[in-house]
Amino acid sequence: MNKPDQPEVIQPLSSAGCFKWGIIGCGTIAAKFAEAITLLPDACLQAAASRDLARAEAFARQWGAKHAYGSYEDLLADPANRPDAVYIATIHPQHLAAARPVLQAGIPLLVEKPLTLNAAEARELIQLARQQNCFMMEAMWSRFLPAARQVKRWIDEGRIGQVRLLQADYGYNGGPDRSRRHLNRTLGGGTLLDIGIYNLEFTGDILGYPPQALQSRAWLDPESGADTHYQATLIYPQATAQLAGSIMTYYPDRACILGDKGRIELPHFHEAQEAWLYTEDGASCHFCQPYQNGFQFEIAEVMRCVRAGLTESPVMTLTESLAWQTVMDQLRQDWNLVYPTEKAAGQPAEPRQA
Amino acid sequence: MNKPDQPEVIQPLSSAGCFKWGIIGCGTIAAKFAEAITLLPDACLQAAASRDLARAEAFARQWGAKHAYGSYEDLLADPANRPDAVYIATIHPQHLAAARPVLQAGIPLLVEKPLTLNAAEARELIQLARQQNCFMMEAMWSRFLPAARQVKRWIDEGRIGQVRLLQADYGYNGGPDRSRRHLNRTLGGGTLLDIGIYNLEFTGDILGYPPQALQSRAWLDPESGADTHYQATLIYPQATAQLAGSIMTYYPDRACILGDKGRIELPHFHEAQEAWLYTEDGASCHFCQPYQNGFQFEIAEVMRCVRAGLTESPVMTLTESLAWQTVMDQLRQDWNLVYPTEKAAGQPAEPRQA
Incomplete structure (x- = not known):
């Protein structure tokens, strides 16, 4: 399995050198994403958040996340365990509300496609990302195959x-x-x-x-x-x-x-x-x-961009x-x-x- | 190779019981049509006409046609050797002029697709066919596969x-x-x-x-x-x-x-x-x-319709x-x-x- 080229100089990130992911929403697509993380040697699942704590804990157990949270806010409010990026895996009518506080916390963000429910919401979210100078990308995983x-x-x-x-x-x-x-x-x-x-x-x-x-x-x-x-x-x-x-x-x-x-x-x-x-x-x-899974290519792209200090992927x-x-x-x-x-x-x- | 169902009562046609085809225009598509006739046990090539007599004669020799004519009119003006149907194999801007006298002679007609160059020409030709109560069909051979x-x-x-x-x-x-x-x-x-x-x-x-x-x-x-x-x-x-x-x-x-x-x-x-x-x-x-060739199915349809006394194919x-x-x-x-x-x-x- 080949991955997109890595930049020559890898920016050090977390203490372990491993890119730490947080996932908001613990449904089917979150599980596929968590599985993809296991395919990347330099990525790990740091935390999972659900509005249902038991669901988050079960998800964390299954995919080896260190932390589970019973609210999206809790994941962001734990500075000692701050993820290097967050993936929003909720249904799309909830993307804007779930993504806003992540950007406000300055955490790089990957939002499940479509970015939002409509252009007005997308415009708001993009404006916020640019204000915060914070990386954001729509999770159009097919683009990176x-x-x-x-x-x-x-x-x-x-x-x-x-x-x-x-x-x-x-x-x-x-x-x-x-x-x-x-x-x-x-x-x-x-x-x-x-x-x-x-x-x-x-x-x-x-x-x-x-x-x-x-x-x-x-x-x-x-x-x-x-x-x-x-x-x-x-x-x-x-x-x-x-x-x-x-x-x-x-x-x-x-x-x-x-x-x-x-x-x-x-x-x-x-x-x-x-x-x-x-x-x-x-x-x-x-x-x-x-390949198996297929999400690993977009995940690698986010990691490449964040490590290179980019706020957007030039591909998406x-x-x-x-x-x-x-x-x-x-x-x-x-x-x-x-x-x-x-x-x-x-x-x-x-x-x-x- | 299966053919569409034949009607139960076969109308006697020519003396030999073989459906006699005439072809007007002796180009590539005429040759494919003539080859298809050889695949049908109850069809034969009676005559071929070209504006170039040598070309018509060469075509007739190659495909076993009994008669060759140096003008389209000559093919129609030979009552002793009247074909059971004529196939117009010219380029489509010439369809109307070539088809008109065939219908006027009351000979069943298959016209290479498209029927004519435009709707005005098609309308004229269809009106003539209906006036003459004469079978006509556009040679959309794919329809009969x-x-x-x-x-x-x-x-x-x-x-x-x-x-x-x-x-x-x-x-x-x-x-x-x-x-x-x-x-x-x-x-x-x-x-x-x-x-x-x-x-x-x-x-x-x-x-x-x-x-x-x-x-x-x-x-x-x-x-x-x-x-x-x-x-x-x-x-x-x-x-x-x-x-x-x-x-x-x-x-x-x-x-x-x-x-x-x-x-x-x-x-x-x-x-x-x-x-x-x-x-x-x-x-x-x-x-x-x-199958080989493929034109034999439309040819069989024309023969079925003409033998059944139809003036149009219900399929095309x-x-x-x-x-x-x-x-x-x-x-x-x-x-x-x-x-x-x-x-x-x-x-x-x-x-x-x-």
Whole structure:
């Protein structure tokens, strides 16, 4: 398993030389993150916090964290055991509230994707991070996969010429149970924010941001109002992105980038382990780098940036995260899709069938 | 190699009981058609016509046609050797002129796709066919492939539930030589009419026609004005089609149909030999029926229809052909793409970069 290049001079951090992580929220994705930490020789899990102390303690036992806290505040209020960075693993409607005090404490921050529920929240959080001169990154882990970086290199080297078309789809069958998160708007459920963001930020990696124009549609669940399927066309000066996703049906999870001189294909693009390059002269390249877990690459990037004294990752910038939050707001506006907390904040419309 | 079901009562046709084909135009596609005739036990090549008699004679020798003619009119003016049907294999700007006298002679007609250059021409030809009560069909051979019919059955049986998304792309690298047909607007060159029609009529088979709305863009070759790449989104009440094509770059030639209960995939959809059905319960079906050539299925359909006294194929109707010609006109209008003969007929704009 290769990792992104390390900077030549490693800044000493904690006394043990080991990068100490704190995790806020102890659900499924936190467990995947904690497992990824075990794959990195220079990282360790320092602390886990949950609003439920017993849950935090069980999580800490399972993943070898030194400390467990029954509130997010407690994790930040323990200066002797201050983590080198915190990962926010809550559902996205809670990101802003959970992230704010971490930045106020000046602790480097990785926030599970999407950064926040909407662009207004993202703008607030980014402003705070910049005021505090504190590192922050959206946890778009797919961006840091070796196959994704190889694809970006092929594009930058002009291997397929001018890109004309990018296709990316991703869908899973979350089942019809409306009490579950994926269909529950109060918990931030719906296709776009849950998995559509993979397609959008993959597009951003290849074509940049923002697009010039958007065309889209979605189907909203008649009972919960969550977007169960969406399709979007993103217009760029020289290229188009055709995107689609669903939380009710399996989609192939495939990306294809078509240029004037060839094409690149990524099966299971959001968790890509391989990529194919086909050029018009008949040559082809196959890149394959298997991994387990996959979160270790974004974790290594955070550690690299923090050790180098950066406040943003140059690969996944806050400007880009804000751009895609803005695009998601625009798409949801076209679908009349509002989250309950937004309605409380004075947003106009109730969701209706798009 | 299976063929579509034959009707139970076979109408006697020619004296030999063999369906006698005439071919107008003796180029590459005519040769593929003639080869397909040899695969059918109840069909034979009666005559071939070219404006160049030597070419017609060489073609007749190669494919065992009894007669060769140095003009299209001569083929029709030989009542003793009247074919049971004629296939128009010229380039599409010549379809109307070549097809008109065949219908006037009351001879069943198969016209290479697209039916004509535009909807006005298609309307004229269809009107004439109906006046003459004469069979006519657009030669959308992909429609009749066993894999395509199996996919249609899966859809009709509700195997993937309500279709939400159809993706189809097809592109090849025709090279930069602007004297060749694919880039020559005078010869009807350009992506949409050459191969985009496969994507459109595949969509028609699955989602019907016409779509409610269109969104599209194209790149026009700055020298020839031909459309070298196109992308289109077709909006239906319950589904969207994302289509793309190119005559400058290889595209995967892949179709995927995504429904609420599963999905269907067709690799190399326009010449499909196989199809996969994946349902949400975890089951999958693989249909595979290899063939050589592929034109024999449409040829068998024409023979079935003519023998049954039909004037249209219920699988590929003239109403549908006209609908897609109209859609192609709309797309070209959005791209300011006009063919030289249309300009002569009083169309407004010269092509410009879309």
